[in-house]
Amino acid sequence: MINASNLSKKYGNNTVLNIEQLNIPKGQSFGLVGNNGAGKTTFFSLLLDLIKPSSGQITSKDILVNNSEDWKPFTSAFIDESFLIGYLTPEEYFYFIGELRGQNKADVDNLLAQFEDFFHGEILNQKKYLRDLSKGNQKKAGIVAALIGNPEVIILDEPFANLDPTTQIRLKSIIKNLAETQGVTVLISSHDLLHVTDVCERIVVLEKGEVVKDLATSAATLKELEAHFAGNETLVNEAN
Amino acid sequence: MLILLIEKTNSIQMKLKHFINLEWKQYFRSAYWQKSMALNVLLVFVALYFVVTFLALGIALYPILKDTFPDQDPLNIVNSYLFYWFLADVIMRFFFQKLPVMSVKPLLTLPVKRSKVVNYVLAKSCFSFFNFLPLFAIIPFGTMLLGNGYPAVSVVSWMVSIFIITLGINFLNFIIENFTSETELSFLPIIALGGSLFALNYFNIVSFTSLVSGAISSIYDTPLLLVVPLLLLVVLYVLNYSKLKAKLYLDSSLKTKVQEVNASNLEWTRKFGDAAPFMQLDLKLIWRNKRPRSSIFILLIGLLYGLFFYPNPVYQDQSWMFAFIGIFVTGIFLINFGQFIPAWDSGYYKMLMSQNIPYKQYLKSKFTLMAVSVVIMFILSIPYVYFGWNILLAHLAAAIYNIGINTHVILYAGSFNRKKIDLNQRAAFNYQGTGAVQWLLGIPLMFLPLAIFGGVYALFSFEIGCLVLAVLGLVGVVFHQKLMTIITTKYLDSKYKMIQAFGQDN
Numbered sequence: 003m004i005n006a007s008n009l010s011k012k013y014g015n016n017t018v019l020n021i022e023q024l025n026i027p028k029g030q031s032f033g034l035v036g037n038n039g040a041g042k043t044t045f046f047s048l049l050l051d052l053i054k055p056s057s058g059q060i061t062s063k064d065i066l067v068n069n070s071e072d073w074k075p076f077t078s079a080f081i082d083e084s085f086l087i088g089y090l091t092p093e094e095y096f097y098f099i100g101e102l103r104g105q106n107k108a109d110v111d112n113l114l115a116q117f118e119d120f121f122h123g124e125i126l127n128q129k130k131y132l133r134d135l136s137k138g139n140q141k142k143a144g145i146v147a148a149l150i151g152n153p154e155v156i157i158l159d160e161p162f163a164n165l166d167p168t169t170q171i172r173l174k175s176i177i178k179n180l181a182e183t184q185g186v187t188v189l190i191s192s193h194d195l196l197h198v199t200d201v202c203e204r205i206v207v208l209e210k211g212e213v214v215k216d217l218a219t220s221a222a223t224l225k226e227l228e229a230h231f232a233g234n235e236t237l238v239n240e241a242n
Numbered sequence: 243m244l245i246l247l248i249e250k251t252n253s254i255q256m257k258l259k260h261f262i263n264l265e266w267k268q269y270f271r272s273a274y275w276q277k278s279m280a281l282n283v284l285l286v287f288v289a290l291y292f293v294v295t296f297l298a299l300g301i302a303l304y305p306i307l308k309d310t311f312p313d314q315d316p317l318n319i320v321n322s323y324l325f326y327w328f329l330a331d332v333i334m335r336f337f338f339q340k341l342p343v344m345s346v347k348p349l350l351t352l353p354v355k356r357s358k359v360v361n362y363v364l365a366k367s368c369f370s371f372f373n374f375l376p377l378f379a380i381i382p383f384g385t386m387l388l389g390n391g392y393p394a395v396s397v398v399s400w401m402v403s404i405f406i407i408t409l410g411i412n413f414l415n416f417i418i419e420n421f422t423s424e425t426e427l428s429f430l431p432i433i434a435l436g437g438s439l440f441a442l443n444y445f446n447i448v449s450f451t452s453l454v455s456g457a458i459s460s461i462y463d464t465p466l467l468l469v470v471p472l473l474l475l476v477v478l479y480v481l482n483y484s485k486l487k488a489k490l491y492l493d494s495s496l497k498t499k500v501q502e503v504n505a506s507n508l509e510w511t512r513k514f515g516d517a518a519p520f521m522q523l524d525l526k527l528i529w530r531n532k533r534p535r536s537s538i539f540i541l542l543i544g545l546l547y548g549l550f551f552y553p554n555p556v557y558q559d560q561s562w563m564f565a566f567i568g569i570f571v572t573g574i575f576l577i578n579f580g581q582f583i584p585a586w587d588s589g590y591y592k593m594l595m596s597q598n599i600p601y602k603q604y605l606k607s608k609f610t611l612m613a614v615s616v617v618i619m620f621i622l623s624i625p626y627v628y629f630g631w632n633i634l635l636a637h638l639a640a641a642i643y644n645i646g647i648n649t650h651v652i653l654y655a656g657s658f659n660r661k662k663i664d665l666n667q668r669a670a671f672n673y674q675g676t677g678a679v680q681w682l683l684g685i686p687l688m689f690l691p692l693a694i695f696g697g698v699y700a701l702f703s704f705e706i707g708c709l710v711l712a713v714l715g716l717v718g719v720v721f722h723q724k725l726m727t728i729i730t731t732k733y734l735d736s737k738y739k740m741i742q743a744f745g746q747d748n
């Protein structure tokens with residue numbers, strides 16, 4: 003589904019991302035972990051053609067993303083709050099996104115009905131603009147908006163941050179469901195190792211822009227990841 | 243004790259250094275600065291122009307007055323006009339001078355005293371260009387007075403008093419802005435106030451002219467009276483200080499107010515087909531955000547702009563002006579709204595770019611909005627026909643030119659736009675947002691057609707001038723699709739740069 007080869011992004015002499023080969027098959031729930039500056043958001047931004055690769059290429063369904071815009075109809079994303087339009091109400095925002103993705107109001111309403119639990123009565127019919135919602139509620143709206151229009155690829159950057167525990171648990175089951183039963187390719191990044199191991203069947207660890215681990219999730223994965231990140235820390239301490 | 247005192251001054255200097263350092267970085271590290279050197283150069287030239295004008299005024303004033311009114315004291319004549327000078331100063335400042343902006347939120351939790359932040363911002367405002375400009379006129383004029391044997395102490399106190407009053411106006415302006423910034427039509431009160439002061443004076447109900455001139459003369463006679471303007475200055479400073487300090491809390495100005503939604507379904511935009519969702523978005527953008535909403539109220543000013551000229555017999559023969567006024571009247575929304583495309587959407591530009599939208603549709607919506615506004619403005623301006631048929635003709639030609647050429651020009655120019663607009667902005671010291679820079683941008687849009695029309699008018703006739711403008715506009719309309727393709731390519735080319743710049747906060 004998604005294929006990155008010899009992909010790199012440099013700012014001046016500083017290489018922030020350098021991936022030789024990364025292949026994400028259709029329907030996989032894919033997790034990206036790494037410390038700050040590891041290149042997670044850079045990777046997602048490249049995938050969405052928001053920044054230009056310094057070398058190499060990234061294809062989505064065999065479409066070169068920085069060459070054609072044909073990947074847009076089946077791809078959706080929520081990276082940060084800048085994906086929201088602050089002066090719209092959540093409903094208006096959902097309908098607007100729906101319209102861009104060829105969905106009418108009824109389609110959108112249908113989809114929203116499935117997420118009543120997730121919204122916890124704090125999003126719809128509040129008579130509030132998105133800019134006036136709390137960070138967590140904004141995130142909920144953004145995540146659900148990314149599910150509109152039956153996308154085949156969904157990219158969520160740090161979806162668990164800022165959410166309350168109940169919502170985190172609900173979000174996990176939503177993501178699992180998307181990948182397992184609907185065949186959607188879900189890409190998420192997170193700092194929370196527990197959540198990623200819960201949700202993703204495959205986890206890639208980035209470090210200074212390079213892929214250092216590529217794991218199929220198993221019972222031992224969480225331990226391995228914890229050991230990896232703790233080990234890193236001690237190494238750094240020794241170096242200092 | 244002494245050591246403590248030294249330490250104290252040291253720490254004050256330290257903080258001042260930090261503030262200046264922060265602002266320096268904020269200014270020079272912003273994408274905007276790097277992309278708009280040309281504009282900055284232009285601003286410097288405008289500033290130089292004013293400096294030279296004032297300098298010339300200051301040097302030439304004394305001899306001219308002496309020549310024209312040999313039996314009057316030039317100083318008295320100048321004093322009698324000071325009221326108008328001060329009044330003009332207040333009004334000009336209201337529109338062009340902004341209280342220096344400083345992002346205070348990050349500072350609130352740091353060990354920086356609130357009073358220091360406020361003092362710093364106020365002190366910084368004293369270094370505004372507006373405060374120094376009068377000096378270029380006052381000092382040469384004062385020197386001329388000295389050269390002509392006026393008593394030195396008096397002349398110096400005269401100059402000092404005017405400078406103090408200028409500084410006072412500086413602080414008065416912020417108080418006025420502070421009071422009026424909450425309302426939509428913030429410029430109305432100042433116009434009304436200025437107008438009524440002027441009228442009271444003009445019809446001799448209260449003669450401010452002689453009041454001001456009397457007051458300044460008494461300072462000239464008794465330099466000790468300088469204490470009075472000085473006290474006024476202190477009072478204004480303290481007022482500003484307490485107002486600003488009260489605002490420096492998260493829950494007053496920094497926190498956003500929750501607004502009740504006013505929803506409307508805007509179904510009629512469906513007529514515009516593909517572009518409909520964006521049209522709806524744009525209309526909501528305009529209506530629900532303070533900043534773009536003000537461009538609607540400017541429509542009113544634009545519409546009435548013709549009244550400054552047409553009823554005046556002086557301009558009746560100056561028909562080369564008509565096309566210019568026509569461009570302005572029918573294009574006021576176009577210019578006002580268009581100059582910030584696509585920055586209006588800068589807050590969520592990343593999202594738009596990752597969505598399934600053809601760029602062309604997005605731009606078409608903006609184009610349609612501007613074109614429709616021109617048509618509406620033209621229809622509203624039809625009553626000007628009262629002042630002559632040729633005015634209607636000129637307006638029609640100007641409207642066609644606006645639709646055919648200016649819309650495309652402004653859309654194209656938008657692809658060079660690198661300055662983010664924060665629609666939600668209610669930052670502590672930011673009142674109106676539009677500075678001198680934005681006013682300057684309107685120049686090429688209005689003066690190019692003026693040059694074309696004026697040239698043809700001079701060579702041939704008024705009718706042919708209108709015809710040329712209209713034909714140019716029609717050519718633009720005919721090649722609309724082609725032009726939009728070019729513009730779209732340009733936007734696509736600068737896509738990454740725009741995303742990066744719009745991601746920046748300053």
